[in-house]
Amino acid sequence: MLEIKNLHAEVEGNQILRGIDLTVKPGEVHAIMGPNGSGKSTLSYILAGKEDYEITEGSITYNGVDMLELSADERAVAGMFLAFQYPIEIPGVATMTFLKTALNAQRAARGEEELSTPDFMKLVREKSKDLKVTPEMLRRPLNVGFSGGEKKRAEILQMALLEPTLCILDETDSGLDIDALRIVSEGVNQLRSPERSMIVITHYQRLLDHIVPDVVHVLSKGKIVKTGGKELALELEANGYADYVGEEA
Amino acid sequence: MAAVQETIDHVKSIDVDQYKYGFVTDIESELAPKGLNEDIIRFISAKKDEPEWMLNWRLDAFQRWKTMEEPEWARVNYPKIDFEDLHYYAAPKTQEGPKSLDEVDPELLETYKKLGIPLSEQEVLAGIAPENRVAVDAVFDSVSVATTFKEELAKAGVIFCPISEAIREHPELVQKYLGSVVPVSDNFYATLNSAVFSDGSFVYIPEGVRCPMELSTYFRINERNTGQFERTLIIAEKGSYVSYLEGCTAPQRDENQLHAAVVELVAHEDAEIKYSTVQNWFPGDSEGKGGIYNFVTKRGDCRGANSKIAWTQVETGSAITWKYPSCILRGDNSVGEFYSIAISNGHQQVDSGTKMIHLGKNTSSRIISKGISAGVSQNTYRGQVSAHRKAKNARNFTQCDSLLIGDKCGAHTVPYIESKNATAVFEHEATTSKISDDQMFYCQARGLNEEEAVALIVNGFVRDVIQQLPMEFAVEAQKLINISLEGSVG
Numbered sequence: 001m002l003e004i005k006n007l008h009a010e011v012e013g014n015q016i017l018r019g020i021d022l023t024v025k026p027g028e029v030h031a032i033m034g035p036n037g038s039g040k041s042t043l044s045y046i047l048a049g050k051e052d053y054e055i056t057e058g059s060i061t062y063n064g065v066d067m068l069e070l071s072a073d074e075r076a077v078a079g080m081f082l083a084f085q086y087p088i089e090i091p092g093v094a095t096m097t098f099l100k101t102a103l104n105a106q107r108a109a110r111g112e113e114e115l116s117t118p119d120f121m122k123l124v125r126e127k128s129k130d131l132k133v134t135p136e137m138l139r140r141p142l143n144v145g146f147s148g149g150e151k152k153r154a155e156i157l158q159m160a161l162l163e164p165t166l167c168i169l170d171e172t173d174s175g176l177d178i179d180a181l182r183i184v185s186e187g188v189n190q191l192r193s194p195e196r197s198m199i200v201i202t203h204y205q206r207l208l209d210h211i212v213p214d215v216v217h218v219l220s221k222g223k224i225v226k227t228g229g230k231e232l233a234l235e236l237e238a239n240g241y242a243d244y245v246g247e248e249a
Numbered sequence: 250m251a252a253v254q255e256t257i258d259h260v261k262s263i264d265v266d267q268y269k270y271g272f273v274t275d276i277e278s279e280l281a282p283k284g285l286n287e288d289i290i291r292f293i294s295a296k297k298d299e300p301e302w303m304l305n306w307r308l309d310a311f312q313r314w315k316t317m318e319e320p321e322w323a324r325v326n327y328p329k330i331d332f333e334d335l336h337y338y339a340a341p342k343t344q345e346g347p348k349s350l351d352e353v354d355p356e357l358l359e360t361y362k363k364l365g366i367p368l369s370e371q372e373v374l375a376g377i378a379p380e381n382r383v384a385v386d387a388v389f390d391s392v393s394v395a396t397t398f399k400e401e402l403a404k405a406g407v408i409f410c411p412i413s414e415a416i417r418e419h420p421e422l423v424q425k426y427l428g429s430v431v432p433v434s435d436n437f438y439a440t441l442n443s444a445v446f447s448d449g450s451f452v453y454i455p456e457g458v459r460c461p462m463e464l465s466t467y468f469r470i471n472e473r474n475t476g477q478f479e480r481t482l483i484i485a486e487k488g489s490y491v492s493y494l495e496g497c498t499a500p501q502r503d504e505n506q507l508h509a510a511v512v513e514l515v516a517h518e519d520a521e522i523k524y525s526t527v528q529n530w531f532p533g534d535s536e537g538k539g540g541i542y543n544f545v546t547k548r549g550d551c552r553g554a555n556s557k558i559a560w561t562q563v564e565t566g567s568a569i570t571w572k573y574p575s576c577i578l579r580g581d582n583s584v585g586e587f588y589s590i591a592i593s594n595g596h597q598q599v600d601s602g603t604k605m606i607h608l609g610k611n612t613s614s615r616i617i618s619k620g621i622s623a624g625v626s627q628n629t630y631r632g633q634v635s636a637h638r639k640a641k642n643a644r645n646f647t648q649c650d651s652l653l654i655g656d657k658c659g660a661h662t663v664p665y666i667e668s669k670n671a672t673a674v675f676e677h678e679a680t681t682s683k684i685s686d687d688q689m690f691y692c693q694a695r696g697l698n699e700e701e702a703v704a705l706i707v708n709g710f711v712r713d714v715i716q717q718l719p720m721e722f723a724v725e726a727q728k729l730i731n732i733s734l735e736g737s738v739g
């Protein structure tokens with residue numbers, strides 16, 4: 001279970017998160033929506049352990065463990081995964097190599113045995129087929145020259161392989177064409193399970209048509225200003241944020 | 250910035266003292282008295298049982314060397330070397346060139362075993378398919394202590410032996426080729442080497458022969474205050490092929506040790522020589538104390554038409570590296586290649602690169618250089634590409650990439666380009682990059698710790714060059730890269 005309490009964060013003296021409270025139970029899918037610049041990506045980066053932010057108040061615990069004490073890689077090992085809004089290019093490192101290195105690094109950190117190359121290949125083939133990631137793409141350096149949609153599919157492939165227990169998806173739908181949106185959503189839905197929590201950041205209802213959330217939050221100016229069921233997203237789609245953004249000001 | 254800052258700190262705190270090959274072999278050795286004079290040269294020559302012409306060649310080199318000045322143009326700083334304070338000859342006492350492996354001192358076999366180089370042919374044979382076999386010449390301080398697979402190579406007509414042996418057994422070849430690529434008075438260190446060279450490997454591949462296995466030499470400096478001056482000569486006759494690997498290590502010592510080698514390659518018509526080096530001399534400790542001064546002259550002569558010489562090097566060690574493996578593209582249509590990974594960490598200083606001298610028509614060359622600097626090291630690529638008047642349609646492509654880890658180190662690119670033929674086309678691309686915070690965070694968010702993340706990114710950066718290495722060497726090189734950038738996380 002993820003528990004965020006009264007989280008305040010700033011970067012270079014600018015207050016960006018101004019008191020976030022959020023609890024995500026195992027099996028739940030929470031959607032976070034909100035205007036550009038409201039702090040959604042910031043929240044996701046802070047959860048994943050990016051160090052550019054100063055946490056001035058509040059706490060984050062995951063399964064009872066203080067996440068703010070852990071480095072990014074330790075959080076990954078603890079089961080956290082962030083699908084980036086803007087995935088990073090790693091020149092010269094074949095996607096396949098990256099996947100294997102990441103998986104085995106996590107396994108080693110958990111004291112599990114490394115996966116043998118044949119077992120790993122089998123696993124990747126299986127998962128990449130579902131996400132329509134071609135062998136050719138797996139041979140290319142990670143994210144280098146990938147189209148927007150390819151990058152997002154590669155993110156979900158990593159998620160499927162690493163099998164995290166807390167998935168944070170930051171605008172995974174942006175840049176996807178209609179077919180890719182369906183493929184990616186199916187990939188995500190396959191990972192839905194009673195043990196796994198998800199936070200899905202998006203601007204659009206269309207993603208939530210596929211990945212149906214249990215709870216929808218509206219983030220504005222660094223605070224959650226409204227929480228509702230899946231119908232809240234429909235309402236936002238129709239009326240925009242005006243009603244809620246005003247409240248906070 | 251935090252993530253990268255931490256990496257920098259880790260890399261900074263790297264105890265280079267974790268240098269894995271830093272052990273010393275306790276073996277009795279015979280040392281020449283310190284200092285350099287004609288008597289020492291006569292002593293070395295006599296030890297090697299050399300013919301008169303060889304001694305005269307050395308003495309001539311010595312006379313020239315005395316008139317020369319140590320070059321100062323490289324971007325390296327070090328206290329003046331006292332050439333009188335060195336031993337110019339050191340040999341394990343127990344033997345004067347073993348006749349067979351059975352005669353090799355077990356301590357020595359053990360040393361090479363520790364270095365991961367089995368010298369026992371049985372051991373090599375046990376685990377490896379014939380096509381993957383590597384014949385090894387092991388040079389310990391000033392002498393070659395063992396050469397494996399000599400008989401099998403001899404069947405193919407290949408000569409692979411210590412150069413001291415070649416001087417005695419194949420004088421006509423040595424006389425014809427020694428100094429024909431790197432002239433005696435080429436430069437200060439090469440001239441010094443010509444006067445005092447101790448041992449090294451000699452390779453001769455006869456016409457039309459594809460050398461049946463990889464050949465390799467492992468150099469090991471053991472003795473204190475000793476200079477190692479090895480000399481390697483490789484001749485590939487018409488239509489032949491050879492792939493040669495060179496590996497180097499040295500124990501950890503407080504004082505600096507001098508290594509001034511000369512390597513000469515000759516490729517005749519349609520011949521190909523592939524020369525790979527994994528250099529891991531002791532780089533000095535975390536304070537910059539000790540380490541090898543590596544002043545090396547390596548040059549290949551594409552003497553015949555359609556010949557090809559490729560240099561691949563992975564340089565991770567030495568306190569100072571001064572090294573420019575070069576190709577003289579004399580034959581028409583000849584090809585020269587240079588693939589290099591140079592890593593500097595701690596207080597290391599690297600000034601390395603290549604020269605591609607286009608003399609013949611339609612000659613082409615390719616340079617891929619990857620420099621990685623960390624700690625407070627300085628890493629300079631120095632490259633020269635020239636086309637002479639007759640080098641019609643000469644082509645060169647140079648790609649020179651530098652990667653910086655931290656902000657206390659430096660990367661420098663110094664290309665010299667000179668063309669006397671209007672049809673020559675030279676392309677030069679250079680990039681300098683840093684491992685970004687974003688890349689580090691991305692990798693860490695996938696579960697890689699800092700060290701693993703740096704290693705992965707660096708391995709990606711050098712991939713083009715690693716791919717040029719023979720398989721077994723590629724694995725070794727990759728490990729070496731990881732070790733030399735290892736931090737002390739935790």
Ligand SMILES: Nc1ncnc2c1ncn2[C@@H]1O[C@H](COP(=O)(O)OP(=O)(O)OP(=O)(O)O)[C@@H](O)[C@H]1O
Nearest residue numbers: 011012014016035036037038039040041042043052
């Ligand atoms: N390093 C930084 N320095 C200064 N300001 C920053 C920094 N990072 C984020 N911000 C600011 O914090 C605010 C929140 O940014 P964030 O990326 O979290 O928004 P978002 O909700 O994800 O927006 P979008 O919907 O456009 O993706 C923005 O105003 C942004 O400019």
Ligand SMILES: [Mg+2]
Nearest residue numbers: 040041042085
């Ligand atoms: Mg965002």
